[in-house]
Amino acid sequence: MERRKFLGLGLTAAAVLPAVLNAKDFRAEKPDTWTAKKVQPAIEALYGKITPVEEGVTVQAPKVASNGGSVPVKIKSDIPAKTVAVFQDANPEATVAVFDLSEGGIIDYSIQIKMKASGTITAIVEGKDGKFYLGKQSLEVALGGCEG
């Protein structure tokens, strides 16, 4: 009984903490984005109905990735932006990450993602001018990275 109480306490503390630490938690704000199965609905869940322009955003990834468990992806853009979102269409769910840019933030991110199969990585940049910009890169994955 004592132990149960203690565990419960720990849980509440943990639930409160992140809200204080994080500037903007997209997981809490837009929960639908993270469960969307395809790229298009995921984008709609995050930004609403938008028609992004395909320019100004560079997504760099190897043409053939030997290990799907960690595919290096680089996202670059010079557009003054508010947010950047990264999606792919190979995994069970589409959204990989959403960046919230601070003042003077530079869009030059490298992350490593899992890819279950060959697919396309899409990056959307929400500009400060209210427009949306899109960049994408298709790649082949030799060995999928989502099975245990």
Place this chain on the structure above:
Amino acid sequence: MANMKIKASARGGVVKCKVMMKHDMLTYDQAKAKGKEANFITHITAKAGGKVVLDMSTSQFLSKNPLIKFDFSTEGLKKGDKLEMTWTDLSGKTVTEDKEIKGLK
């Protein structure tokens, strides 16, 4: 516990950062196969000089032990300032570590 490897160095007005976080990043599928609970990093925040320089919400598809690289401007930073990284995972665990930014004047 060294949970993160942080490298941050300033050059020409830009701080280049490289951070490696130690985390299993078990996706729902992988967790099912292994009979474990899914657990992955859901949020990463970086602060320098009291300012948030990186704020990302992440999903299960970051690789195991994810490595991220990012840049930010040195504006408003002084010598001895630290880069403070914080991540939160699905279980609610939060880890914070900091490292001095090299090359600041």
